[in-house]
Amino acid sequence: MKLVTAIIKPFKLDDVRQSLSELGVQGMTVTEVKGFGRQKGHTELYRGAEYVVDFLPKVKLEVAVDGARLEQTLEAIRDAANTGKIGDGKIFVSDLQQVIRIRTGETDDDAL
């Protein structure tokens, strides 16, 4: 089992969600986050006072998947979130030790 964490552009969230749903992904968690990478921030100007905003708004998406579906999940996210411009984000993959569905007590693959 893998935990896929993707940082994407906020306006791409709907496309990514739709692609993952089409793959049969049953659930995901989304958080509004801020950060910077190569894209850097932007400047704002108020009556001549220039402010540099370093952290840009992004969306963090977390999906737990069966190891066998990892590649297609990653591909779906990449395809849907890609604009070809700097600032499209990153995908992190980590091992997942255990999953439990709270309501039924099912574990691991049954709980995904």
Added chain:
Amino acid sequence: MNALLTRLGGTVALGAFLVIPDVRAEDTLSAGDTAWMLTATALVLFMTIPGLALFYAGMVRSKNVLSVLMQCFAITGLMSILWAFYGYSLAFDEGGKFIGGIGKLFLRGVGVDSLTGTIPETVFMTFQMTFAVITPALIVGAFAERMKFSAMMVFMALWLTFCYAPVCHWVWGGGWLGDLGILDFAGGTVVHINAGVAGLAAALVLGRRHGYPERQMPPNNLGYTVVGASILWVGWFGFNAGSELAADGVAGMAMAVTQLATAAAALGWMSSEWIAHRKPSVLGIASGAVAGLVAITPASGSVGPMGAIVIGVAAGIICFFCATKLKRALGYDDTLDVFGIHAIGGIVGALLTGVFAARALGGAGFGDGNDSMAAQVWAQGIGVVTTCAYTFVVSYVILKIVDATMGLRVSEEQEEEGLDLALHDERGYIL
């Protein structure tokens, strides 16, 4: 105020040759004038709360948004009471050339039947009260985010007494500037130069906010600022067209030139910014509109539509330069540009009033005793210089006295925490 004299003159002249049933003699109430002035008074109050309060509140940091609204609201209350106690009398009761008398203390003699021209004196007194409210409230922008609330209340009470009431008397109450034939229809000198220069004094005496200018201090909600500027724009018709104290042709022209100058200044600031910074901004166009409203204030009873547009463009460009470049070059921290917009806009308007009042340029003519543009501009210049000097010195002294006795500034810790929590135990945004 010119209307009163013009009307009385016209009435006398007509009365001598004709018998016209509805000619209004002196001291006869006009229902039309009164209806308009009741409305204008409400419009001017609306300029301060919520107009100016929102205009300012949107520009401060989120931790100080309530403190600015609170200051404007508290000033509205305090100035109204002081105006009734003694402000109105010192400004408008007959007295000397420097200060009015004490015959109207506690509004003595201002009753249901007393008239000022063609309107009830209660309406005139309340109309002027709203001016005595907004003028101190304008100063709030200069010391925002760092002044103690208690010290602000004391400063404002003293400022009304020693700056606003005398200057108001000089220009409108039968004082020496009025005798010079100065043209200040709705308060370029009395309101805007007065408040703007006091703001500069406050910014200098209080000193910069901690971290200024290195630290980022972005506005918390420019939507408020745009709403506030828009309310100011609408309310200003009461301010300028109401200053005629009558519903007549001069009031109509005052309304027209107010709209045109404001539109021109909004576009002037926007264009300047577009050229200088490559993008037009919302804060810029709203600031430009206010600069235009300020500049047309002294001129609104004496210039024509095309003169108004020139005044507006000039105010938009010059105030843009002063608020964005001059302040940074000189290093003082006038938080919301009260000096750069109100004092500078007021000076631009006061001087150009002397130019565009000329009949050849579409104006209504010069003031009494001034027979040329040079003489009028000279009179306007005397008004500007003396008001700047008087108000700066007196405001500076008042601030120093308040500082020495009770302290003007909040502690550094309170300033960091934000005045909303530190002084009022409240937060503007609970998210």
